[in-house]
Amino acid sequence: MLDALSPGEVVLSKAALLIDQTGMIVERAESGTSQFDQLLRHHDTTWHDERSILMPGLVDLHIHAPQWPQLGTALDRPLEQWLKNYTFPLEERYNDIAFARGVYEELVPALLAQGTTTALYFATIHEKSSLELARSCLKYGQRGFVGLVAMDDSILCPETYRYSEPEAAISATRRFIDAVRQLPGNEGGLVQPVITPRFIPACSETLLRGLGDLACETDVRVQTHASESDWEHDYVKDRFRCTDVEALEAFGLLRRHTVLAHAGFTSADDRKRIRKHHAAIAHCPISNAFFAGAILPIRHLLDEGTACGLGTDISGGYSPSILENARQAVVAARMLTSGVNPDLLQQKRGSQGMAIDFTEAFWLATRGGAEALGVPVGQLRPGMMFDALKLDPRVSMLFPSEEDNAEETVQKIICHAGIHSIACVWVNGRIVSGRYN
Amino acid sequence: MLDALSPGEVVLSKAALLIDQTGMIVERAESGTSQFDQLLRHHDTTWHDERSILMPGLVDLHIHAPQWPQLGTALDRPLEQWLKNYTFPLEERYNDIAFARGVYEELVPALLAQGTTTALYFATIHEKSSLELARSCLKYGQRGFVGLVAMDDSILCPETYRYSEPEAAISATRRFIDAVRQLPGNEGGLVQPVITPRFIPACSETLLRGLGDLACETDVRVQTHASESDWEHDYVKDRFRCTDVEALEAFGLLRRHTVLAHAGFTSADDRKRIRKHHAAIAHCPISNAFFAGAILPIRHLLDEGTACGLGTDISGGYSPSILENARQAVVAARMLTSGVNPDLLQQKRGSQGMAIDFTEAFWLATRGGAEALGVPVGQLRPGMMFDALKLDPRVSMLFPSEEDNAEETVQKIICHAGIHSIACVWVNGRIVSGRYN
Numbered sequence: 001m002l003d004a005l006s007p008g009e010v011v012l013s014k015a016a017l018l019i020d021q022t023g024m025i026v027e028r029a030e031s032g033t034s035q036f037d038q039l040l041r042h043h044d045t046t047w048h049d050e051r052s053i054l055m056p057g058l059v060d061l062h063i064h065a066p067q068w069p070q071l072g073t074a075l076d077r078p079l080e081q082w083l084k085n086y087t088f089p090l091e092e093r094y095n096d097i098a099f100a101r102g103v104y105e106e107l108v109p110a111l112l113a114q115g116t117t118t119a120l121y122f123a124t125i126h127e128k129s130s131l132e133l134a135r136s137c138l139k140y141g142q143r144g145f146v147g148l149v150a151m152d153d154s155i156l157c158p159e160t161y162r163y164s165e166p167e168a169a170i171s172a173t174r175r176f177i178d179a180v181r182q183l184p185g186n187e188g189g190l191v192q193p194v195i196t197p198r199f200i201p202a203c204s205e206t207l208l209r210g211l212g213d214l215a216c217e218t219d220v221r222v223q224t225h226a227s228e229s230d231w232e233h234d235y236v237k238d239r240f241r242c243t244d245v246e247a248l249e250a251f252g253l254l255r256r257h258t259v260l261a262h263a264g265f266t267s268a269d270d271r272k273r274i275r276k277h278h279a280a281i282a283h284c285p286i287s288n289a290f291f292a293g294a295i296l297p298i299r300h301l302l303d304e305g306t307a308c309g310l311g312t313d314i315s316g317g318y319s320p321s322i323l324e325n326a327r328q329a330v331v332a333a334r335m336l337t338s339g340v341n342p343d344l345l346q347q348k349r350g351s352q353g354m355a356i357d358f359t360e361a362f363w364l365a366t367r368g369g370a371e372a373l374g375v376p377v378g379q380l381r382p383g384m385m386f387d388a389l390k391l392d393p394r395v396s397m398l399f400p401s402e403e404d405n406a407e408e409t410v411q412k413i414i415c416h417a418g419i420h421s422i423a424c425v426w427v428n429g430r431i432v433s434g435r436y437n
Numbered sequence: 438m439l440d441a442l443s444p445g446e447v448v449l450s451k452a453a454l455l456i457d458q459t460g461m462i463v464e465r466a467e468s469g470t471s472q473f474d475q476l477l478r479h480h481d482t483t484w485h486d487e488r489s490i491l492m493p494g495l496v497d498l499h500i501h502a503p504q505w506p507q508l509g510t511a512l513d514r515p516l517e518q519w520l521k522n523y524t525f526p527l528e529e530r531y532n533d534i535a536f537a538r539g540v541y542e543e544l545v546p547a548l549l550a551q552g553t554t555t556a557l558y559f560a561t562i563h564e565k566s567s568l569e570l571a572r573s574c575l576k577y578g579q580r581g582f583v584g585l586v587a588m589d590d591s592i593l594c595p596e597t598y599r600y601s602e603p604e605a606a607i608s609a610t611r612r613f614i615d616a617v618r619q620l621p622g623n624e625g626g627l628v629q630p631v632i633t634p635r636f637i638p639a640c641s642e643t644l645l646r647g648l649g650d651l652a653c654e655t656d657v658r659v660q661t662h663a664s665e666s667d668w669e670h671d672y673v674k675d676r677f678r679c680t681d682v683e684a685l686e687a688f689g690l691l692r693r694h695t696v697l698a699h700a701g702f703t704s705a706d707d708r709k710r711i712r713k714h715h716a717a718i719a720h721c722p723i724s725n726a727f728f729a730g731a732i733l734p735i736r737h738l739l740d741e742g743t744a745c746g747l748g749t750d751i752s753g754g755y756s757p758s759i760l761e762n763a764r765q766a767v768v769a770a771r772m773l774t775s776g777v778n779p780d781l782l783q784q785k786r787g788s789q790g791m792a793i794d795f796t797e798a799f800w801l802a803t804r805g806g807a808e809a810l811g812v813p814v815g816q817l818r819p820g821m822m823f824d825a826l827k828l829d830p831r832v833s834m835l836f837p838s839e840e841d842n843a844e845e846t847v848q849k850i851i852c853h854a855g856i857h858s859i860a861c862v863w864v865n866g867r868i869v870s871g872r873y874n
Contacts, residue, residue, distance in 0.1 A: 072852035073845055075767075076794045230783045264779045289768045294779035294786060318764075318852035327755075328768070330512075331726045332777070340773045341788050342701045342731035346667045349731060351778050357513045408510055415509035415755035420857040 002055040002409060003380050004363040007302050012053075012406035018043060019386045022188075023429025028382055049393050051402075053409070056378045057117025057387035057427065058322035059369025061282035062223075062261040062311025064122045065133050065146075066091045066100070068107045072318040075290050079229065082291070084158075087315075091124045091149075092161040100129035104136040111142065112433040114321045115422045117387040118143040118369065118377060120223060120259055120282070120311075122196060125149050125163060127172055127179070134180045137191045141432040143387065145373065147196025147223055148176040150211060156202050166207035170214060177220055190428065192221065199225035200247055201235050212252025221257050221373070224248065227270070228262035229293050245270035254279050257374045261311060264288060264296040271306045280307035280372030283364065285328040287313035295332045298364070299354040309369025310361075322369075326361040326414050358411040365414075386429040395421035439492040439846060440816050441800035444739050449490075449843035455480060456823045459625075460866025465819055486830050488839075490846070493815045494554025494824035494864065495759035496806025498719035499660075499698040499748025501559045502570050502583075503528045503537070505544045509755040512727050516666065519728070521595075524752075528561045528586075529598040537566035541573040548579065549870040551758045552859045554824040555580040555806065555814060557660060557696055557719070557748075559633060562586050562600060564613050571617045574628045578869040580824065582810065584633025584660055585613040587648060593639050603644035607651060614657055627865065629658065636662035637684060638672050649689025658694050658810070661685065664707070665699035666730050682707035691716050694811045698748060701725060701733040708743045717744035717809030720801065722765040724750035732769045735801070736791045746806025747798075759806075763798040763851050795848040802851075823866040832858035 001015045014031035016039050029036035048054065067087060074086045094100045111119060119137075123130035123146055130148045137144030150169040151157050163169035173195055180186070180193040195215050197203045203211075215222050226244040227233045233244065240247045245266055248254045258279035260266075266274070266281070274281065281301060288295050301308045310325045311317075319325060333356045339349025370378030377387040391413065404412065425433035438452045453476050455464035466473035485491065504524060511523045531537045548556060556574075560567035560583055567585045574581030587606040588594050600606035610632055617623070617630040632652050634640045640648075652659050663681040664670045670681065677684045682703055685691045695716035697703075703711070703718075711718065720733050738745045747762045748754075756762060770793045776786025807815030814824040828850065841849065862870035 072849045075848065075852075076792070286768065289771045289775075293775040293783065295772070295777040297779065331723065331765070332772070334726045335732070335769070335772055336777045338726075338730040340732040340769070340777060342734065343788070346730065351780070355513070411512065412509045415512075418855070418857075420855075 001380055002053050002406065002413070004056070004359065004367045005379070007360045007363040007368070008357075010359045010362060010406040010410050012409050016040060016045070017380060017386065019429045023386050023427075025380060025382050025384050025386050028380065048390060051393035052423065053391040053393075053413070054380060055389050055391065055413070056366040056380060057389060057425065058115045058365050059118040059309050059373065059378065060111070060116045060312050060322050061120050061259055061280070061309040061369050061372055062284055063119055063314045064316075065104060065107055066094050066124045067315035068103055071315045071320065073315070075318060079231070079291050088158050088161050092158065094124040094126045094129040097128050097132060100126070101132045104133045108136040108140045108142050108144075109433065111320060112140060112425050113422065114419050115389045115425055116142070116320075116322055117425060117427045117432070118145075118373065118375060120145040120194065120373060122147050122149055122198070122223070125151065125161065125169070127176055130176060131179050131183070134183055134191045138183060138185050141190070141427050141430055143375065143377070143427055144191045145194045145221065146180060146191060147194035148173055149196050149198050150207060151198040151202035152204050152207050153202045166204050166210055169207055170210040173211065173214060177218055195220050195222045197224050197253065199228070199232065200239070200244060201232060208251040208253065215255055216252055221259070222253050222255055223259045224253065224261070226260035226263050227265035229291060230265070233265040243267065243270050245273050249273055249277070257372065259372055261313065262288065262292055262296065264292050264294050268300070268304075271301065271304060275304065275306055278307070280309070282311035282372070283308055283329060284311040284313035284317055284325070285332040286317035286319055286325055288332065291316050295336050297336060297354055298329060298333055299356055302356065302360055307368070307372045308364065309372045310364050321418055322365050323414060323417050326365040329364060330356060330358055330361045330414065358414045359407055361414055362410045386426055388426045389422050390424040390434070391417055392421050392423040438817055439490050439843065439850070440818070441493070441796065441804045442816070444797045444800040444805070445794075447796045447799060447843040447847050449846050453477060453482070454817060454823065456866045460823050460864075462817060462819050462821050462823050465817065485827060488830035489860065490828040490830075490850070491817060492826050492828065492850070493803040493817055494826060494862065495552045495802050496555040496746050496810065496815065497548070497553045497749050497759055498557050498696055498717070498746040498806050498809055499721055500556055500751045501753075502541060502544055503531050503561045504752035505540055508752045508757065510752070512755060516668070516728050525595050525598050529595065531561040531563050531566040534565050534569060537563070538569045541570045545573040545577045545579050545581075546870065548757060549577060549862050550859065551856050552826045552862055553579070553757075553759055554862060554864045554869070555582075555810065555812060557582040557631065557810065559584050559586055559635070559660070562588065562598065562606070562609075564609055564616070567613060568616055568620075571620055571628045571630075575620060575622050578627070578864050578867055580812065580814070580864055581628045582631045582658060583617060583628060584631035585610055586633050586635050587644060588635040588639035589641050589644050590639045603641050603647055606644055607647040610648065610651060614655055632657050632659045634661045634690065636665070636669065637676070637681060638669060645688040645690065652692055653689055658696070659690050659692055660696045660698070661690065663697035663700050664702035666728060667702070670702040680704065680707050682710050686710055686714070694809065696809055698750065699725065699729055699733065701729050701731050705737070705741075708738065708741060712741065712743050715744070717746070719748035719809070720745055720766060721748040721750035721754055721762070722769040723754035723756055723762055725769065728753050732773050734773060734791055735766060735770055736793055739793065739797060744805070744809045745801065746809045747801050758855055759802050760851060760854050763802040766798045766801060767793060767795055767851065795851045796844055798851055799847045823863055825863045826859050827861040827871070828854055829858050829860040
C-alpha cells in the first residue's frame with residue numbers, strides 16, 4: 001500500500017483497511033501489529049496479491065470534457081487557430097444532446113480506466129448537454145465536479161457559441177447548480193456543480209461579477225483559467241490594470257477551493273492572494289508546452305504551500321493520464337532548472353533549484369489534487385473515502401525488485417505505470433473499473 | 438498503411454505489399470489499381486483489419502542494455518552520483534554471464550513488444566556477457582547492433598570496471614567483432630558488432646586511436662557519446678583543445694554511420710563534420726531533461742540534413758518506448774521554441790522557430806533512425822526489409838475518426854500509441870512479437 005503523507009514523504013507498507021458501508025476508511029492496521037490480526041479476525045476480508053500495489057485514486061484538476069473527440073489533434077496550431085478552427089466549432093456541436101451523451105458515455109469510463117477517480121470538468125455552455133456529463137459521472141461512479149461554461153464576449157466567442165446576455169449565462173448557471181444537485185442518485189453528492197467562467201477574456205464584467213455573487217450566495221466551487229499565456233496575462237492587465245488573480249479576487253471569484261488552471265504567469269503576490277482565499281492551482285505540464293509559452297514553476301508552489309494538483313487539460317494536453325502528466329511535471333521542472341537552450345551559458349540557461357522529485361509529483365497527482373478541491377480522498381487513511389487504484393503486479397517493469405523502497409517504487413510507478421498497469425479502480429469503496437483478481 | 442517519405446511528408450493509404458522469402462518488400466500496390474488486383478490474384482495473401490494500421494518498425498539509436506534493471510530509478514541524482522553509485526556497480530555485475538543472460542533474455546522481447554525492431558546497443562566491457570546480448574537479439578529476431586564497451590581511464594572508471602590496458606580493450610573489441618559475425622544463425626547478418634568507446638572522458642588516447650584504426654580496418658560501425666553535457670563538452674575542450682566531434686574525427690572514429698548519442702552541445706561546424714563523414718546523431722529527449730542540462734536543437738539537424746533518429750538512452754531515459762521519446766521530442770522542441778521560464782520576457786525566453794511537428798517526430802522514430810544506421814528499413818516500400826508494426830484498431834483513442842488524414846493519424850499515434858496498442862511486430866517479414874489477428 002502506497003501513500004503520500006506530504007509532498008516529500010511517501011510510505012510503502014503492508015496494511016489492512018477497514019471500509020464501512022459508505023466507502024469510508026474507518027480503520028487502518030499495519031501488518032505485524034495485533035490490531036492487524038484483530039481486524040482480520042472480526043471482519044470479512046479481501047486479499048490482494050502480495051506484489052500488487054494499492055495507491056490513492058488520481059485527481060484531474062483541469063479537463064475539458066467536450067474536447068475528448070479531438071484528443072491529440074491540432075496541437076501544432078497556434079492557440080487562436082486552435083480555438084477558432086477546432087475547439088469552438090467542436091464544443092458548439094454539444095447543443096446536440098445525443099452527440100454530447102455519446103461522447104460523455106465514452107469519456108468517463110475511459111478516464112476511470114486511467115485511474116482518474118476525481119475530475120474537475122469544463123463542459124460547454126449547453127445546460128442539458130452538460131447535465132449529461134454529470135449523469136455519466138453518476139452512472140459510472142466517478143467523483144465529478146462539472147462546470148457549465150459561462151462566456152459572453154462577442155469579440156472572442158463565436159456568435160453561435162456564447163451567451164448573448166450575461167444575465168442569461170448567470171441564470172443558466174443557477175439552474176445548472178440546482179439540476180446537478182437534484183439529479184436522481186446524487187443524494188450522496190458524488191457529483192457537484194462548479195461555477196465556470198471560461199476565462200476573463202471571454203467574459204463581460206457583468207458576467208464575472210454576477211458569477212462571483214452567485215458563488216457567494218450558493219457556496220458552489222469556482223473554476224477558471226488564469227495567467228495561462230503572455231497573451232492572456234497581458235490582456236487582463238490592459239483591460240483591468242491588474243493581474244488575473246487580482247481581477248478574479250475583485251469579482252468575488254477567488255474563493256475557498258477555487259481552482260485556477262495553468263497560472264504560469266502568476267506572481268508571488270498573486271499566489272499569496274490564492275493562499276489567503278484557500279484557492280488552488282491546476283498544473284498542466286503537457287498543455288503548458290503547447291499553449292502556455294512557459295512552464296509553471298511548481299517548485300515555488302510546493303515551497304510556499306500554495307494548494308496545487310495536476311490537470312490533463314484535455315485537449316490542450318494530449319494525454320488523458322494523470323500519471324503521464326505527473327511524469328511530465330518532473331521532466332518540465334528539470335528543464336526549468338537546467339534550462340533548454342545549449343547556446344546559452346550554463347549559468348544563464350536555467351533557473352536553478354526549480355526541480356521537483358517523483359514523490360512530489362505523486363503527491364500532486366493524488367493528495368495535492370484532493371486538498372485543492374477539499375474532498376476527503378487522496379490517502380488510504382481513516383477518515384478518507386476509499387478512492388484507490390490497484391496496480392497489476394504482472395506488469396513487471398513496475399516491480400523489478402522486491403526490495404524497492406517507497407521512493408523507488410513511486411519513481412517506477414510515475415515513470416512506467418499507465419492504463420495497461422491499472423488492474424482495478426475504486427471510488428467510495430465501489431469498483432468502478434477493472435476487477436479484483 | 439502509414440509511411441514517412443521524408444521528415445515532413447507522411448502517406449496514409451490502403452495498399453498491398455509483396456514480401457519475398459528473405460523478408461524483403463518486392464512490390465507495393467495501392468488499393469484500386471489493377472496492379473493491386475493482380476498482386477492479390479497471383480499470391481497468397483494475409484488481410485489486415487480495415488481499421489488497423491501498418492507502420493514501419495521503430496529504431497532505437499541509443500540504449501544501454503545492461504541498465505535495464507534500473508529503468509526508472511535514481512533519475513533525480515546528479516550524473517556523477519548516478520554513474521558512481523548506481524550505473525557502474527550495476528554494469529559491473531555483468532561479469533556474471535548468467536546474470537547477463539537473464540537480463541538480456543527479458544530485455545529484447547520487451548523492446549520488441551514496444552515496437553523496437555532495430556536497436557543500437559551499448560553492452561558492457563565483458564566479452565562473453567555482451568555476446569549473450571547478441572544471442573538474445575538473434576534468438577528473438579531483433580535487428581541488433583551490439584557494442585562491447587571500451588573504457589580504460591583510471592580516474593573516471595572504477596578499477597573493477599574498466600580495461601587496465603588500452604591494448605586489452607582493443608583486442609577484446611577485435612575478438613568481439615569476430616564472435617558476433619560468427620554467431621550460429623547470424624549468417625544473414627541480422628546482428629552486427631559495433632565499436633564502442635564509452636565516451637572520450639573514459640578513454641585513453643591510445644584506446645581512441647586504436648579503435649579508430651580498428652574501425653578503418655574492419656569497416657565496423659562506431660558509436661559513442663558526444664557533447665552530451667556542459668561537463669563533457671568542456672572536459673574534451675580542456676583535454677584536446679577542440680570539440681568532441683573534432684577529436685573523434687582526429688581519432689578516425691567519425692565515419693559513415695557512426696552514431697553520436699546526445700550531441701546537444703555540438704556547433705554548426707561540428708555538425709558539418711558529421712555530415713561530411715555521413716555520421717549521425719541519436720536524439721534522446723527524455724534523457725536530455727535529466728542529464729544533458731539542455732535540449733538538442735533537433736530542428737537545426739532536420740533543416741541542415743544532418744542524419745538523426747531517436748534513442749531511449751535506457752536508463753538515463755526512463756522509457757523503453759521510442760513512441761514516447763518521439764512524443765517528448767515534439768514537447769521538448771516546443772519548450773526550446775517558447776522557452777520555459779515565465780519570469781523572462783517572451784522575446785528573451787525561447788529561441789523561436791525550433792519546434793518540430795509530429796510527422797517529423799514520426800520520421801525520426803522510423804526512417805531517420807534507419808538511415809542513420811544505413812539499414813534498408815523504416816519504410817514500407819519495395820527494396821526495404823519488412824520491419825513493421827500493426828496498431829490495434831480496438832484502441833479507440835487512436836482512431837476517433839475514419840476521416841483522419843495522414844498528419845492527424847500520425848499525431849494521434851505519436852500522442853497515444855504505446856505497448857498496449859501494438860498488436861503485432863515483424864522483423865525481416867517474420868513475426869517477432871504479438872500476433873496477426
